[in-house]
Amino acid sequence: LKLGNCMELIKDIPDNSIDLIVTDPPYKITARGNGGNSGGMFQKKIVNSGQVFAHNDLDISDWIEELYRVLKEKSHCYIMCNNKNIYHYLDVINKTKFHYVKCLVWVKHNKIMGQSYMSQFEFIIMLRKGAHKRINYCGTSDVLVFANDKMKDDEGKTIHDTEKPVALAKVLIENSSNAGDTVLDPFMGINSTGLACKLLGRKFIGFEINKRYYEVAKERLI
Numbered sequence: 001l002k003l004g005n006c007m008e009l010i011k012d013i014p015d016n017s018i019d020l021i022v023t024d025p026p027y028k029i030t031a032r033g034n035g036g037n038s039g040g041m042f043q044k045k046i047v048n049s050g051q052v053f054a055h056n057d058l059d060i061s062d063w064i065e066e067l068y069r070v071l072k073e074k075s076h077c078y079i080m081c082n083n084k085n086i087y088h089y090l091d092v093i094n095k096t097k098f099h100y101v102k103c104l105v106w107v108k109h110n111k112i113m114g115q116s117y118m119s120q121f122e123f124i125i126m127l128r129k130g131a132h133k134r135i136n137y138c139g140t141s142d143v144l145v146f147a148n149d150k151m152k153d154d155e156g157k158t159i160h161d162t163e164k165p166v167a168l169a170k171v172l173i174e175n176s177s178n179a180g181d182t183v184l185d186p187f188m189g190i191n192s193t194g195l196a197c198k199l200l201g202r203k204f205i206g207f208e209i210n211k212r213y214y215e216v217a218k219e220r221l222i
Contacts, residue, residue, distance in 0.1 A: 001194065001221075003214040006186035006207040007063060013070045013205070019181035020202075021067055022172050022193045024080040024164055025060065060092045063186065068098055070184065073130035076101070076176035080164065081123045089125060101126040106168055108148035124172070135175035144171055151190065151216070159216055160190045169196035177202055191217030 002009050060079075067077055077098065081089050086103070093100060104124040111118040124144075146165040150158045169192050173183060179201040185193040188206035190213050197204040198221055208214040 001188070001191070001204075001206045001208070001214065001217055003208060003211060005209055007058070007066070009207045010063075010066050010070065010186055013184070015069055016072050017182070018070045018184045018205070019072055019075055020173065020177040020183045021071055021077040021079075021185070022169055022183060023067075023078070023185045023187050024162065024189065025063070025187045026058070027060075027081075027085050060089050064092060064096055064098070067184075067186070068096055068129060071129045074133045075129050076133060076135075077127040077129070078104075078172050078176070079125045079127070080106075081125055083119070083123065086123050086125070093125070093127065098127040098129060101128050102142060104142045104144060107143060107145045110148050133176075136178075137175055140171065140175055144168060160213060163190055164192045166192045166196050166199070169193045170200060173197060173200055173202060188217055189213055191220050195220050 071077055079089065090100065104126060106122045106124055108120055108122070111120045146168045148165065150160065150163045153159050173193070173196050177183060180203065182203040182205065183193065183197050185191075185204070185206045188194060188208045191206060191208075194204045194206045194217065206217065208217055
């Protein structure tokens with residue numbers, strides 16, 4: 001695990017050295033009455049302005065080529081995304097050498113208020129580098145249902161508002177890697193991906209720019 005800006009840290013990773021990427025990148029949202037719950041560092045006081053994250057100045061176009069560079073041939077990359085950003089994400093991805101495989105859907109138990117139906121799911125964009133690669137468990141549904149429970153601090157407050165379930169990460173990691181493989185999460189938050197890797201016998205590289213989240217991420221692996 002490394003504390004710092006992933007755009008700098010990823011430069012130290014050699015080309016074609018990562019077996020799998022699983023990540024939930026930060027992004028801006030459209031300014032509206034209800035910002036909802038999206039990936040990154042959530043700040044409730046400024047959600048309506050569209051600036052939801054403490055560190056969300058990066059666009060997918062800034063880092064997608066680096067993910068492609070470090071990933072091995074015939075390997076998968078999973079990028080979590082909400083319905084507001086998926087059009088832009090796919091547009092940028094289609095201009096890279098990545099092959100778009102499909103979008104998985106993560107269904108949560110909680111619902112987010114909105115003016116056009118209540119939101120209860122997020123997308124997981126599945127990409128591949130190079131030739132086709134089958135997943136390990138071909139019977140897995142592309143609709144993944146896992147509770148959206150989050151870690152609390154000593155005062156009962158949520159530590160990371162967009163923490164993803166370890167069980168969700170385990171499905172992706174089990175299907176697209178093998179024991180001993182190296183998994184990368186350049187936006188690891190409080191480390192659901194890393195914990196899933198530990199439980200499954202995978203090696204893990206994770207970057208986080210927020211010091212509090214980084215410290216929690218380390219504690220979860222002890």
